[in-house]
Amino acid sequence: MTPDFMTPLLASAPADGGLLSRGGLFLAEGGLMDTWTRFNFGGIGASKFARDADHLFFWIYLISAFFFVLLMGMTAWFSFKYRWKPGKVPERSASHNTYLELAWSVIPTMLLVWMFFKGFWGYVDGVISPAQGLTIDVIGKQWSWNAVYPNGAVSSESTRARSLNNPGSENGVQDTPIFYVPEATPVTLRLSSEDVIHSFWVPDMRTKFDAFPNRYTSVWFEGERITGDKTLPPDKKGNPTLGKDGKPVPYTDHWVFCAEYCGSNHSEMMAIIRVVPREYFKHWMEDAATPKGTLVERGQAYYKIKGCNACHSIDGTKAIGPTWKNLYGYEVNFTDGTGMTAAERTGATFAEYFKTSVFNPGAKIVQGYPNQMQSYLGRLSDEEMRCLIAYMSSPLLTDRPAPQSVDDVPENEKK
């Protein structure tokens, strides 16, 4: 497998005629700056701030390159010209020169002052979000991101793809949530954390900010109009995803990474920002406000919404916490020497065990696992817990499920 190192260089130009074509030949598509940006960043910035920042970076790069070539050129030339030869008598030369020294102090200083001001003005644009932006709460926890939309909608979609160019290869070790945002709209993400410090980085938008457990911070961006030809994949049942107009919905995806080290699965703490047309976004946000379907289906949604998936697998693989596969109806041993029989892990005793584990995780630690879970007290409603218990006791997760319908329960013999 050879990930295409040079793809960004060869990538087709944006269809709308180029973002930088205003700038003349030097800055035009295929020009020096364009090529440099594509190579360096793997693509053109996806917001106005991103393009401005890249522009500034490019000029800093040119200045740096000039001084680097100057210094190294001098070094190479002097090293060659004044190399030692047997018997060669060296020449005298001045050991200082005030004007020269002033020149190489003052000229860089002026360039640095320019850099500082350009950087500061750009930063103000980059970190102070516009008042009229759409505000979405983004909550970081070890090791997942959660987004809560203004109407209470939560994102329950996720993927295990680890390449945006090749969405078929879903081979990540952990689910990556997908956050929908509207195109060409200022979006402010209000960041907070439930445990340690995280940092929300959207490389394509060239911005990031830290998420703290004791204060709110924010990251904002305005996604470009969608230009690619990718359209939303069909839903889980195989129905095509169509917009109101009955056409396939175009979208652009952007990676989100946690950029502040936060523990074991720091490197899996990703998300995808999916920019979709405004009309479709409106529809999506209304639709996503409440999980729908049976208790089990809702439980399936809450498993992701509540971030259980960060530590508990559903396919039997051992993650940070015990897998939920075959948990219901199976015996278990705890680190304090006690345990539960298979029969005890059913019905009401299972529900009580689950509630204790969620609200007071340190009370019973399953053997072989660290005491690492934070309490969900106040973060999980009765309804959500009911759905999760239904999900865990369903045939989806256990080979010894609770009865799902009256047919599952044998009828008593008439006496």
Next chain:
Amino acid sequence: MTTIDTRHGGGEVLDDRPYHEKYKHAAHFRTAEAEFDACKLGMWLFLATEILTFSGMFVAYGIFRMMYPQAWANGSHYLDPFWGGLNTVILLYSSFTIAMAIHNAQKNQQFWLKVNLIQTIVCAIAFIVIKLAFEYIPKWSAGKRPGSLFTYPFAENPYEPIWWGVYYGATGIHALHVLTGVVLIGWLLIRAQKKHFGPTHYTAVEIVGLFWHIVDIVWIFLFPLLYLID
């Protein structure tokens, strides 16, 4: 004054001058003054590190006082300015006695040198005893403890545990310095008993004196900041 000792039959030089007169500076220094100056400069640098260490505590104090003024006001109420004030007076007096000890060494007043060193030690121990008996022990047993150890049932502000964290941290590190001072001054006292210090050599007294002054000055800042803020 050098005499030849003939008691052992050999020609050994018996130098019966007191230590401070026959003291020869270390070989890598050119003169005794250079050595004295070097020691003093070294001590001043060390004192700079001490001030920076405590400045960390002061910054933490300032930031949390800004964040939680009510917790700080409450916390200060729990402290008795009488004991704090008495300790301030004790430390100020001890600063005076150690300064006098340096003076005594310079003037070769061996007796008063020892008296002043003993006074300084007594003051330092008194400071620690007051700190323990009237402050740390009663407060700790009442549950006024730092962080998660805090069990005081009548707290009026949720951030009082942080106040106690800063209080025990700052005064605890200071008290450690006082104890270090006791050891150092005790060492001086033993050497003074052997007549090690005199007009020609009193480097150790001088630099321990400097250390003791800094311990004093830190307390001068801690006292009003902890006891007298509202």
Next chain:
Amino acid sequence: MTTIDTRDIGGHGGHADGHHEGSYLQPKGGLIATVWDWMTTIDHKKIGVMYLFATLFMFFLGGMAALAVRLELWAPVRQITDAAGAVKVTGQAFAWYDSFGQNNDLYNRFFTLHGAIMVFMFIIPSIPAALGNFLLPLMVGAKDVAFPRLNLLSWYVYVTGSIFAVAAIIAGGVDTGWTFYTPYSTTSDAGHWRVVFMVLGVFILGFSSILTGLNFVVTVHKLRAPGMGWFDMPLFVWAIYSSAVIQVLATPVLAITLVLLMFERIFNVGVFDPRMGGDPVLFQHFFWFYSHPAVYIMILPGMAIINETIAVHARKKIFGYRAVAFSSLSIAAISFLVWGHHMFTSQGEIASAIFSALTFLVAIPTAVKMFNWTTTLYKGSIRFTTPMLYSLAFLFLFAIGGLTGLPLGTLATDLHLHDSYFVVAHFHYVMMGGTVIAYLAGLHHWWPKIFGKMYSTFWANVGCIIVFIGFNVTFFTQFILGTRGMPRRYASYIDDLQFLHQISTVGSWLLLLGFLVHLFVFVHSLIAGPKAGANPWGGLSLEWETDSPPIEHNFHHEPIVKHGPYDYDDVVPPHCDPKDYPLPAPLPEGHKGH
């Protein structure tokens, strides 16, 4: 033109019992007596040599951890279903546990190990404590540092701190990162003492650093040889002096921070704990108030070495001596004001603006130094010895390291680059391309002086070239990884980045090969190297006046300084044949030289 006064100082002071004219390396009796002599020595040269071996050992440990980190990053962590239908996790080089999370923790421990060892146990003590200890007294013409016993104490403090840190590693390692950011560092690994041990170790190491710095400052102030004014000192001494000042003034803040961190872990004091009202950002401020100046504790000594190697091997006075000397001091001063540039993504805009401006300020003296070194080569007589090759490599790598600091100091571009691989590449270009490469330059420059043996210049040059290429292959790719979106401290990554990661990993193997060549060269030199002359490079600073290796009391006679350390145009170096070092025609009468 002689520089030596004939005053005999042998019988001076406490050394009336005989002349110590033998090499300091001469064994004192049998094996046990010699070991005891080294363990209790207060000779700055022996302490320097002990530091040299200790820091090189730590470099080896930290380097192994780095190789492990690069190996883990050869492939991303993926979950696949194999032909038999079993679910497997691939891409973890160290899969000692059956859960991928715990295996990720192994990676986290490796990079923490690498960072903590390299920063606290290798780079900070390396040049000052090893070469500085050995050379500073020699260069100022002193018989020892001001407080020799304190110097020995600082060595034992260093050993003690390292033992605590290594104990933490043996007990299973620490996964907090070398920066110990709260609240992760106070909650991770709860119930274990490893983190406390590591923090305690670093706390103790801090005192070693303070004591060494204090010793150097006093030595420079009080022990200069007669005739040596401040501006007659070699620039090595100026830069070591500047970094010693930072060591003394910045390290105490780290000490109090680590004390609070230990209180926090043991007693849950709450100062940094958001759940109790504490503030984790306060920790960052405290930590960087030390650790940013610490960056200059690391790089200034590197600059110190380059000042000497370039001057000696190009036979030229450093261009703009005073500018270079003052730039060291101003770097030291400004270094205390820029810590907030580590927090551009965690603090308010005003604070960021101020710290960004101050950060650019520190770029100026650094640029001045670069220009001065380059112009020093002008009209020189340049010999491509190993130290010179390494110095040229330093100029190349440090220029890249310094210039890539610009987009990091610029606020708008830093929003993207912060905590990315771009930062990783930047500081490796500065810390490794700068300090470690300079350390190697210095080691090759003073090796004949320290051990009295020459090494194979050919193989050392080969090693130098391999290290230079390997370094660029390893770290230049990381600039591009960073701008393309690779975050720091990731055990895994998205598919698009694998190719660059693999190049970087191959580079790390090249680096290993280069260092092995050097190891071979040094070991060979110690065992079978030819005897080195007192002044193999034709240096003019005072350490070249004495024998190689130096005698126990450094100089046969107290040196009196009569010429500057870089007057190559006017002075034939001591112990050298004038034919090998021809002087330019003397200046006409009445003309005052520069």
